[in-house]
Amino acid sequence: MTKLSQNAKQIRNALPPDGTMVGNISLMRKLGMKPKEFFSAKAELDEQGVIVFGKGKGGSIGIAKPSAKTAAKKYQGIKDEFELYDPLKRFFDEYWGPNYKTPDLYVSKITGPPKGHKRKSGVWSRPDLSILTVSRYDFVPERVLEVTTIEAKRFPDIGPRAVFETASHSKYGHQAYLALEWPEKEDVDDSPDEDVQEVIKEARRFGIGLIQMRKDAGGEWDVDIIIDPVRREPDPADCSGFIEQVFKDKHTQIRHAIGR
Numbered sequence: 580m581t582k583l584s585q586n587a588k589q590i591r592n593a594l595p596p597d598g599t600m601v602g603n604i605s606l607m608r609k610l611g612m613k614p615k616e617f618f619s620a621k622a623e624l625d626e627q628g629v630i631v632f633g634k635g636k637g638g639s640i641g642i643a644k645p646s647a648k649t650a651a652k653k654y655q656g657i658k659d660e661f662e663l664y665d666p667l668k669r670f671f672d673e674y675w676g677p678n679y680k681t682p683d684l685y686v687s688k689i690t691g692p693p694k695g696h697k698r699k700s701g702v703w704s705r706p707d708l709s710i711l712t713v714s715r716y717d718f719v720p721e722r723v724l725e726v727t728t729i730e731a732k733r734f735p736d737i738g739p740r741a742v743f744e745t746a747s748h749s750k751y752g753h754q755a756y757l758a759l760e761w762p763e764k765e766d767v768d769d770s771p772d773e774d775v776q777e778v779i780k781e782a783r784r785f786g787i788g789l790i791q792m793r794k795d796a797g798g799e800w801d802v803d804i805i806i807d808p809v810r811r812e813p814d815p816a817d818c819s820g821f822i823e824q825v826f827k828d829k830h831t832q833i834r835h836a837i838g839r
């Protein structure tokens with residue numbers, strides 16, 4: 580895209596991000612531009628596909644590709660992030676759980692704050708869903724323990740900060756996912772929204788997995804893994820401390836699974 584002139588940028592920035600049409604005359608007056616300046620800048624925006632034209636006596640224009648988040652302004656997201664926890668747990672229990680037969684171990688636990696409550700031990704203290712697995716392989720002598728963390732976010736809370744929060748869990752986990760409530764028809768990774776693309780970019784940079792959560796026509800949650808996470812090796816002391824704190828009711832099972 581060719582660099583826009585100052586007048587073209589003024590017009591673009593003055594248009595509602597949700598694609599609402601604005602009359603040429605009222606916009607020209609609002610920006611204090613002369614007709615020649617305004618229509619020249621408008622032609623520039625049209626040439627680069629930044630705007631679309633509406634109807635009306637004086638004509639109107641709007642942003643060609645409204646932000647995915649602002650275009651869906653009528654949908655404000657679920658009321659409480661807590662509503663995402665159970666569907667996420669069911670997804671992993673259904674698709675991961677059956678792969679771990681005794682003497683292997685699979686344990687999942689909702690570790691986010693209860694409905695209507697805020698975190699008591701710090702904003703980025705613990706994930707919303709924590710999973711612990713212990714596996715044995717035919718040609719690997721050691722038992723393999725892994726901690727997986729999942730952070731869930733409502734649609735209005737999508738942004739790079741969510742990635743940074745998820746990445747902080749890598750201190751004690753082997754892999755981390757960020758789960759996003761998503762109401763759009765196109766998948767998250769196909770969204771033209773700049774903020775969403777920034778989230779995807781940062782998720783890949785940090786090796787964070789990305790999960791899309793979208794309700795189907797029947798109101799049931801459809802959960803899909805969009806990006807797989809990169810497996811890491813956390814400090815053993817940090818990992819053990821997290822397990823001790825989060826899985827207090829599973830200590831006996833975990834010790835037995837790891838041969839202690």
